[in-house]
Amino acid sequence: MWRMPARPKPTGVNVPVVSVINYKGGVGKTTLTANLGAELAWRGRRVLLMDLDAQSSLTFSLVKPDDWRTRLATDKTILKWYESFRQGDPVPLKDLVLTPSSVGTRLALAKSGGQLDLIPSHLGLINVDLELATELGGASMKQAKHNYIRVHRRLADGLDDPHFSQYDVVLIDCPPNFNVVTKTAIVASDHVLIPAKADYLSTLGIDYLLRSLNELVSDYNEFASLESPGETASPPIGPQILGVVFTMLQIYGGRPISALRPYIAQTKRLGVTVFDSHMRENKTLFSDAPAYGVPVVLDGNSGAQHIVDELEALVTEFENRAGL
Numbered sequence: 001m002w003r004m005p006a007r008p009k010p011t012g013v014n015v016p017v018v019s020v021i022n023y024k025g026g027v028g029k030t031t032l033t034a035n036l037g038a039e040l041a042w043r044g045r046r047v048l049l050m051d052l053d054a055q056s057s058l059t060f061s062l063v064k065p066d067d068w069r070t071r072l073a074t075d076k077t078i079l080k081w082y083e084s085f086r087q088g089d090p091v092p093l094k095d096l097v098l099t100p101s102s103v104g105t106r107l108a109l110a111k112s113g114g115q116l117d118l119i120p121s122h123l124g125l126i127n128v129d130l131e132l133a134t135e136l137g138g139a140s141m142k143q144a145k146h147n148y149i150r151v152h153r154r155l156a157d158g159l160d161d162p163h164f165s166q167y168d169v170v171l172i173d174c175p176p177n178f179n180v181v182t183k184t185a186i187v188a189s190d191h192v193l194i195p196a197k198a199d200y201l202s203t204l205g206i207d208y209l210l211r212s213l214n215e216l217v218s219d220y221n222e223f224a225s226l227e228s229p230g231e232t233a234s235p236p237i238g239p240q241i242l243g244v245v246f247t248m249l250q251i252y253g254g255r256p257i258s259a260l261r262p263y264i265a266q267t268k269r270l271g272v273t274v275f276d277s278h279m280r281e282n283k284t285l286f287s288d289a290p291a292y293g294v295p296v297v298l299d300g301n302s303g304a305q306h307i308v309d310e311l312e313a314l315v316t317e318f319e320n321r322a323g324l
């Protein structure tokens, strides 16, 4: 069984953090993050979503593009936060949190006390990876290792703020790559959730992703052990793989069609947990939801009930696996 090393909590982050990651594009990361967050909030949890993808799909699934342009684009996105370090005047991460109104209105109907907040993204985030990469070097090996830790734990340090202890969980929607921004998310995370399609290339990709995660954790922990003790000491990290969630499955007779089953079996043989629940394919429902600003799981349309039931089962399994 493939497992990441167990570890104490990284830095002082005192809210469970889950990165939704797969460097294959278009596998349903954003759709899964939005639906998980919305259903957890419906159940009364206080959820913070963080959009770390320059494509900003999660942001535009919850905020209207006009609102984003007029109210957020200049200085209320995660881009501003990463850039503020370069300008030598870091802004607190909490200054970027907003409460999207479309979901908020829907959640009010639940009367459960849940909350769904968002730290939005920006198309300019694409350049931040290059800038962070330039901060990684150093005149000596010792300096380079120190810079590696300083840059990679930036998001963990940002979340290490009493403001965030009001949340029950932070869900990070990662971009489809394994660049530095993605790595900052993993370093800040207690858990990693991997959405995947059931096909040949996706199965290969999961194996490669697991190796990359392992490599990141082992490099980080080696360099962290060289940091001086005291205030700036960096505890080791060890995010746990919650499992693979199969997305966009074609279901027939209550189970994935036979063409997909070998890939599901092959993924299980990698030794990674595979969720019992899944997201089935439904282009109409899932493609339209972002335009309405309300994830499918909160859809009041009775025609969507079987999809909503499946999403609810998925969220229950997530809660159990993450120990929420």
Ligand SMILES: Nc1ncnc2c1ncn2[C@@H]1O[C@H](COP(=O)(O)OP(=O)(O)OP(=O)(O)O)[C@@H](O)[C@H]1O
Pocket (backbone or CB within 6 Å): 024, 025, 026, 027, 028, 029, 030, 031, 032, 053, 055, 057, 174, 175, 176, 247, 248, 249, 279, 280, 281, 282, 283, 284, 286, 287, 288
């Ligand atoms: N279960 C589903 N059935 C049908 N279409 C889906 C489903 N889930 C997501 N989609 C659609 O597939 C596309 C990709 O989904 P999504 O944006 O969630 O993937 P992603 O992994 O976040 O992509 P990226 O790598 O670009 O960030 C979107 O158009 C979305 O509406």
Ligand SMILES: [Mg+2]
Pocket (backbone or CB within 6 Å): 029, 030, 031, 053, 057, 058, 173, 174
């Ligand atoms: Mg996405």
